Amino acid sequence: MSHPRLTGALRSFSNVCKKEDFTEQRYDLKTKRLKRQELFAKEGLTWQKIVHFCSEHQDRAKQQAASQELKSLLLAAKQIVGADHGQEAIESAAVFLFETFHNKDHVGTEETRSIRQMFGPFPSVAAETSCNCVARLVAPLENSNVEDFIQTHSSHHNSKRGSSFGRNIVFSYDCYTLDPLEDFPSSSSHKDMSLDM
């Protein structure tokens, strides 16, 4: 239930603000997740780049093993994103999973939250599979190489390095609190009563 507010009355009864129907639901979580997936897919890192990165400079046996892991990762991504999505969306999800797990050895709370935020509810076994696949994919590679690869190709990581407005602003979380002129009279009247008795 919304609280009775002065500004609510001003919005309703004055002509100094834009009249909009705030009961109308513009974007829900599902729409937002789809938009987020779409934006993620436009970022620099692609599935093809990951395939190439995991396969280059490897002997034939290791290339085959990597290829198998990449297939498994795609399958897990399909389970997470949903079977009704096209190959492009599945590959984009696999990229996301690779980025999420490239430096993790298990599916923690943060990773669960991150996947859920991107795709909504998902089967946990698919996340476990993804995590294990990515771990096996990056195991033969140098950690620093993997990190460099992600940093170089992901515009998501690059944008976070930039400066942000207000980073030096000292912000206070203080808020107004009740500041009564006087206490509730019953406490004093109780005192009076006990004195009388």
Add this chain to the structure above:
Amino acid sequence: MASARVPLDEQVVTEPGPVGKERTLPALHPERKEDRCFVPYKLLVEDASPAEVEEFLEYVRFIIEDLEWLLALPHDKFWCQVLFDESLQMCLESYLRHAPRSLDITVLPSSPAVAEMQRSIHKTIFLTFLRMATHKESKENFFTPSVFGEIIYENFLFDIPKILDLCVLFGKGNGHLLHKMIDNIFTQQPSYYSDLEETVPTVLRVFDSILDKCGLQCEGATAIEPLRLTAHKQPTAMSMEQQDFVDILLYLSDSTTTIHAFMDIFPAACTTFLSHGFLGRLTLFYEAAVPDLERAVRKRNFDDKGLQEDLWRRLSHSCRKMVESAHLLLHHTCLQPILEGKENMQTFAEELLQHFTSFLPEKRFLADYNEQFPITDDISLLHQAIPVIDETRTSYILQGVESAHDSLGRGRPQSLVQFRAFS
């Protein structure tokens, strides 16, 4: 990249179009905004289920992520998003409307995750409004001031309800920054003063509506809405449903806190409030409503004694805010010019005495005001600043103050006794 040392509103950019071909556009152009889909902030209900809490957290995470992205955008891209992305404006306004105030009777669940996210979104929202209120971000990134004023006004980036929300949500600890923001908004776009002029009567109607709901009337309210002869008998503060009574006290504490926060942060608004007879209406309201509401809080039958005490504290808090608002009005419009030794000091002194005289019939208000802001102090100041002050008049006012205290059975304040002894 937009060119440097030219106001953003005059810049043009050359960048690849949708089909990859280079094109030249004004830096502020709808096609330069990104399709981001900002989600609205939703109120988390008191008895929210774990699923509802999780949903709330997801919405908040999306908002924080999107606003952090927005704040990291270069100046020109930030403004394209602000001006042309309706979902962003909806998101910001939804926060102002629904964000929990510290004075709300129901606060957010005490889950650490919710509290942490709430803190995080609170700061990010503030920084976004701060950036929107800044017309010159750096030597390279700035607007032509008049165009900035036009842009924020025409696009409703700020309006009076939003400004009031900002004051009550962020004013306690960020008053200095908020003052600079609001001052800049009103300076670059004086039409906000006209909007404020238009808003004050609605604020007054809020007080009238509270009186009306309590079956009370004051002169101002009667003048606006004459009571129909066939009107049904109004419920009173004693007889109305408990939830309605709680709502009235919540409404009153929110309204008085918001008005006080705004006047405190942006004193220039005091003149507008005063010119609409706000002070007189406030004192009339105080006199009519406070004793009645106090009586109702004491006498009504509450199953929950905690609620009863909470309502008393809310009402008493509202009284403090009304008294403090009256003092702010007098301070900024009469006392400050006298303290600064401005021209026409006699006129300001005259106005102050006139206001004090108008308080005299409102004994409850006068006594409460005098306890917080001794009128003797101000009269003493007048005597020092203006030698030709009418002593008969000041003496008459002080007698009225004494009489107010006496009639309420309150002892005379020490300040008054001392002043009388020395004068």
